[in-house]
Amino acid sequence: MSLLEIKNLHANIGEKIILRGINLSVNAGEVHAIMGPNGSGKSTLCQVLGGRDGFEVTEGSVEFDGLNLLDMETEDRANAGLLLGFQHPVEIPGVKNIYLLKESLNAQRKARGLGELDTFAFMKQVRELVKSMQMDDAFLHRGVNAGFSGGEKKRNEILQMLLLQPKLALLDETDSGLDIDALKIVSEGINRLRGSDRGIVLVTHYQRLLSYVEPDFVHILYKGQIIKSGDKSLALQLEAEGYEDILKAAS
Amino acid sequence: MSAPMPRAIEPIVLPDWLRSALSQPASTRIAPSDQQMMSSEQFLAWGLPTARDEEWRWTSLRPIARLAIADAKGEQAAPADDAPHLPHALVIRLVGGQLQPLPKNVPAGLTLTPLSHAHEIDRAAAFQPSAQGRNDALLALNTACATEGFVLDIAANTVITAPIVLEWLDNNTRSNHSQTRVLIRVGANSSATVLETTHAPLQSTHWRNAVSVIEQGANSQLTQISLGLAGDARLLTDRSFVHLARDARYRSINIQLGGQLTRREIDVNISESGAHCDLLGLMMPRGKQVMDTHTRITHGAPHTTSNEQYQIIADDAGRGIFKGRILVAEDAQKIEAYQNSRNLLLSNTAEIDTKPELEIYADDVKCSHGATIGRLDDEALYYLQSRGISRSNARKLLITGFAQEIIDALPYPELVEQMSALMRAHLSDAP
Numbered sequence: 281m282s283l284l285e286i287k288n289l290h291a292n293i294g295e296k297i298i299l300r301g302i303n304l305s306v307n308a309g310e311v312h313a314i315m316g317p318n319g320s321g322k323s324t325l326c327q328v329l330g331g332r333d334g335f336e337v338t339e340g341s342v343e344f345d346g347l348n349l350l351d352m353e354t355e356d357r358a359n360a361g362l363l364l365g366f367q368h369p370v371e372i373p374g375v376k377n378i379y380l381l382k383e384s385l386n387a388q389r390k391a392r393g394l395g396e397l398d399t400f401a402f403m404k405q406v407r408e409l410v411k412s413m414q415m416d417d418a419f420l421h422r423g424v425n426a427g428f429s430g431g432e433k434k435r436n437e438i439l440q441m442l443l444l445q446p447k448l449a450l451l452d453e454t455d456s457g458l459d460i461d462a463l464k465i466v467s468e469g470i471n472r473l474r475g476s477d478r479g480i481v482l483v484t485h486y487q488r489l490l491s492y493v494e495p496d497f498v499h500i501l502y503k504g505q506i507i508k509s510g511d512k513s514l515a516l517q518l519e520a521e522g523y524e525d526i527l528k529a530a531s
Numbered sequence: 532m533s534a535p536m537p538r539a540i541e542p543i544v545l546p547d548w549l550r551s552a553l554s555q556p557a558s559t560r561i562a563p564s565d566q567q568m569m570s571s572e573q574f575l576a577w578g579l580p581t582a583r584d585e586e587w588r589w590t591s592l593r594p595i596a597r598l599a600i601a602d603a604k605g606e607q608a609a610p611a612d613d614a615p616h617l618p619h620a621l622v623i624r625l626v627g628g629q630l631q632p633l634p635k636n637v638p639a640g641l642t643l644t645p646l647s648h649a650h651e652i653d654r655a656a657a658f659q660p661s662a663q664g665r666n667d668a669l670l671a672l673n674t675a676c677a678t679e680g681f682v683l684d685i686a687a688n689t690v691i692t693a694p695i696v697l698e699w700l701d702n703n704t705r706s707n708h709s710q711t712r713v714l715i716r717v718g719a720n721s722s723a724t725v726l727e728t729t730h731a732p733l734q735s736t737h738w739r740n741a742v743s744v745i746e747q748g749a750n751s752q753l754t755q756i757s758l759g760l761a762g763d764a765r766l767l768t769d770r771s772f773v774h775l776a777r778d779a780r781y782r783s784i785n786i787q788l789g790g791q792l793t794r795r796e797i798d799v800n801i802s803e804s805g806a807h808c809d810l811l812g813l814m815m816p817r818g819k820q821v822m823d824t825h826t827r828i829t830h831g832a833p834h835t836t837s838n839e840q841y842q843i844i845a846d847d848a849g850r851g852i853f854k855g856r857i858l859v860a861e862d863a864q865k866i867e868a869y870q871n872s873r874n875l876l877l878s879n880t881a882e883i884d885t886k887p888e889l890e891i892y893a894d895d896v897k898c899s900h901g902a903t904i905g906r907l908d909d910e911a912l913y914y915l916q917s918r919g920i921s922r923s924n925a926r927k928l929l930i931t932g933f934a935q936e937i938i939d940a941l942p943y944p945e946l947v948e949q950m951s952a953l954m955r956a957h958l959s960d961a962p
Contacts, residue, residue, distance in 0.1 A: 330917055333909070358919035370914040374932025383928060384918035391919070423932070424914075440918060 281346065282307045283448055283479045289340035290504075291328050298324040300504035301340070306448065309476040313490055313515060314483045316501035317523050322483045323367060325501070326452040330364040331357050345447060358384070359391035361447030363440070365454045369433040373423035377436070380424050381406055381443055388444060406443065412472075413439045414465055431462035438469035448479045455482075455489035467492030487519040502527060543579040543593055548600040552676050552708070561646045561712065562658045562674045570662065570674035577665040586666040589852045589884045590823040594792050595738055595766060600706045614728050615758070615949045619693040626700045628679035628709045640689030640721070646680040646712060653682045657714035657744055660772045660798075669768050673710045673742045680712035683725070687718030687748065694724045694756075694943060699739060701731040708738040715755075719748035719776075724942055726756040729790075731765050736791070738766040745771060747779040749803075754942060757795065759787035759822070760953065770796040778805035784941055785812040786950060787822045788957040795824045801835040812841040813937035815957060816849030816881070823852035830863045830896075839870040842937055844930060845881035854886045855900070861892040870900040875907065875933055931955060 284306040291299040298321045306312050316322050328335050329342065331354035342349040347360055358364075372380075386396050410417055413435045425433050434454050441449050451470070455463060470493045474480065482489060490498070490512060498514040499506045502523075507530045508514065518526060553571050557564050579596060580587040623643065624631040630645050637643075646657055657680065662671035685691065701707055717723055731737035747753055759767065767790055773781050787793050799808045814822035828837045843851030857868045872885045887900040907929050915925035934954050941947050 330913075332913055353922070354913060354916035355919050355921050355925075358917055364917050366914065366917075370908075370910045372908075372911045372914070372929065372932065374934075374936055375911075375915075375928050376932075379928065379932075380915065380918060380920075383915075383920050383924065387919040387921065387924070444918070 283345055284481075285343040287341045287343075289325075289328070289342060290338045291324060292336045292338055293324070293334060298335075298504055299328065302501075302504070302506055304499065304506060306479045306481060308447070308479055310497065311474065311480045311482065311493065311495045312497045312499065313495040314481060314499045314501050314506075315485070315487075315515065315518060320501045321504040322501055323452055326364060326367075326450055326483055329357075329362070329450055330354060355387065356391075358444075359388050363444055363446035363449050365437040365441060365449065365451035367453040367456065369425045369428075369437055371423070371425045371428070373426040375424050376421050377424050378406070378420040381420075381440065384440070385443060409439050409442050412442075413469060415439070430457040431459060434458060434466055435462065435469075438466050441473060442469055445473070447477070448481065449473060450481045450483070452483045453485065455484055455486060463489065464492065487515045490515045500526060500530075502530075540581050540583045543581060543596045545575075545578055546596050546598070546600070548598075548708075549596075552710070553672075555676070555678075559678055560675070561654065561677050561680060563651075563654060566658050567675055570671040573662055574668055574671040574675055577668045577671070580665045580668050584665050586825060586854075589850070590792070590794055590821055598706055598708070598736055598738060598766075600708055614696075614698060614730060614760070615726075615946055617694050617696065617726075617943055617945055620696045620726075621691075621693055622696045622698060623683075624698045624700060625679070625711070626702060627707075628699075628711055630679070630681055638689075638691055638693070640686040641691060641695075642682075642684045642686075644682045644684070646677075646682060646714070649682050653714060656716075656746065657682065657712055659744060660742070669740055670742060670770060673712060673740050676710040677712040677742070678710060680714075682714045682716070685715075685717045685721045685723050687721060689718065689721040689723075691721075691723040694726050694946075697725060697727045699727070699729045699741075701737045701739070703737075704732055704735050706736040707731075708740065711739060711741045713741070713743040715743060715745045715753070717745075717747045717751040717753050717779075720750050721748070722752035724754040724756065726758065726946075728758045728760060729765060729767055730760070733764050736764045736766065739769070741767070741769040743769075743771045745773040745781070747773070747775050747781060749776045750778040751776075752780045752782075754782045754784065756941065756946075757783070757785045758950070759790045759793050765790040766792040768792075768794045771798065773797065773799040773808070775799065775801050775803065775806040775808065777803035779803075780807050782809040783811065784937070785810075785814075785824060786937065786941075787812075787814040787816075788953060789820070790822070791820060793820075793822045796827075797824070798827045798829075799837070800829045800831060801837065802829075802831040804832050804834045806832070807836045808838070810837070810839045810841070811937055811940050812853070813844075813934055814842070814851045814853075815844045815846075815934065815954070816851050817846040817957070819848050821850045821852075825854045825856075827856045828858070828868065830857070830859045830866045830868060832860075833862065833864045833866065835863065836867045837869070840937070841872045841885075842933065843872075843874040843883050843885070844877065844934060845875070845883050846877040848878075848880040850882045850884075852884045854884075854888065856888040856890070857898065857900075859891040859893050859896055859898065863893045864895040866893065867897045869898075872900075872902040873933075874902075874904040875930065876904055877907070877930070927955075927958060930958060
């Protein structure tokens with residue numbers, strides 16, 4: 281059984297049809313990259329899987345770890361082990377990072393029938409992660425993403441991912457807007473999560489990330505459908521030839 | 532369809548108990564007798580202000596007129612014990628307006644004198660602010676009726692680090708009212724923190740109409756904290772007149788979580804160069820609570836600064852009101868005045884009114900104001916939910932985070948901790 285099984289997924293925003301029959305299967309241990317031009321439906325796919333309001337699924341199904349994902353609340357999806365890395369992480373000035381980390385980890389533990397994590401052990405773990413993402417401890421007491429640079433926001437997304445250890449990480453353009461140093465830190469973080477019991481889906485515009493995090497599969501999303509799948513060489517081909525040729529060949 | 536008729540605003544009929552308070556023997560009251568008489572006449576002529584009066588457009592004093600206040604004293608009861616407990620605090624307790632014996636730990640340089648025993652000059656200073664019209668009717672009423680109060684004097688060059696806690700207790704089980712007057716004088720180069728709370732037993736309704744006069748000497752510092760705690764059986768109308776001499780710094784932190792009706796007015800007169808004031812406030816009306824703050828800052832001298840940050844979180848059918856007036860006199864150049872009013876509306880039946888009022892006669896000033904009223908940010912809720920946090924917890928995190936911005940400005944870590952806990956309890960308790 282695959283970890284994530286998307287079958288014939290159709291979704292609208294209002295009158296506008298965005299996803300037109302997506303099929304995708306992700307097994308534990310695999311890293312998939314979904315690439316596609318602007319407006320192809322990449323972010324919509326992420327948001328539909330995340331459970332955001334405002335999208336209407338008209339057809340198809342999504343099974344995650346044996347659960348009917350589309351029937352679940354956003355928080356239940358997260359607690360079942362799906363983590364969505366935001367393209368634009370939200371700034372929440374009044375809520376300190378440390379509270380977000382603690383609340384989310386405890387929510388997850390509660391969902392799994394575990395007690396609250398001991399504060400000392402929690403702080404130790406968090407401090408190590410902060411260090412590994414090359415962030416300052418002071419960041420823990422700042423508001424969530426408040427006044428963060430683009431790179432800091434993305435590093436914060438990866439830090440949360442490493443703390444929560446999801447079964448499936450779905451990273452929406454986590455590499456956009458990163459300089460090369462930040463890209464390396466973020467990629468190392470993603471590689472640390474890689475493992476035989478986890479799946480990772482990278483949604484990206486650029487091949488650049490894929491030279492740091494090597495995908496097992498690359499899919500091209502175009503007009504709401506996956507029109508071509510292959511291994512990592514497809515990303516290189518895309519980089520060399522551009523979307524035009526591949527789209528022509530596929531049609 | 533014809534335009535709706537403007538709603539006629541009926542005057543408030545003064546209840547008998549209020550008239551009888553005005554006719555108590557002059558000897559039981561503490562204002563200089565000519566002021567008592569004049570204020571009494573003014574108040575009887577004006578009555579209680581209504582929505583016709585500009586400063587009372589949003590807050591109705593009708594609940595006061597509806598109070599069933601009896602002459603006879605009821606049983607004594609212990610007031611709700613939700614006052615903050617601060618180690619090393621100097622607690623000054625006033626029961627039914629009567630100053631209780633002072634604790635033993637009164638620091639040198641601090642003196643406390645009941646107004647009834649105070650020197651004539653001090654009494655004149657305590658009753659110096661005079662009512663200018665119906666908007667000030669409660670001030671006139673207080674001057675006419677105040678029966679107790681005190682002078683808190685902090686000598687020059689005195690630094691008092693422990694909080695001075697003023698606890699106004701009314702332990703009468705029958706509904707009651709009190710008219711209290713305080714003069715706080717902080718000498719040159721001195722500093723102090725005064726924290727005020729009002730308590731009353733829950734089985735009756737109490738209205739306190741308070742006036743404080745604060746005089747700060749050169750280079751002095753005062754933090755005045757006003758906490759409105761739980762219990763809907765409380766009405767508080769409270770006005771502070773603050774006068775700042777050269778380089779003085781005044782900081783007001785006003786946190787309102789409870790009370791059926793709370794109206795705070797803070798008038799700051801910055802009359803000499805180098806003086807600064809910070810006015811911070813958090814009001815969290817819910818149920819049918821009404822919480823109102825009107826601030827008036829007068830920059831009367833050049834090189835003076837002020838900073839205001841007021842936040843309202845209104846839930847259920849609660850109403851929050853903030854009006855901030857800043858007046859910059861003609862020759863008060865090089866002043867800086869910032870005002871920010873940020874508000875959160877949590878239900879369709881809650882109401883928030885906010886109004887900045889800037890009146891600037893000088894031409895070389897930096898003034899800015901901002902006012903926002905919003906709902907909880909859907910994006911932020913979704914983000915938190917995507918981390919596994921339930922929607923109701925996500926809401927709580929966002930609301931407490933918003934409220935915490937003001938609570939974190941409180942001095943003393945114990946106070947921050949205790950007020951944070953009270954604020955969280957206020958959010959989760961059903962009204």
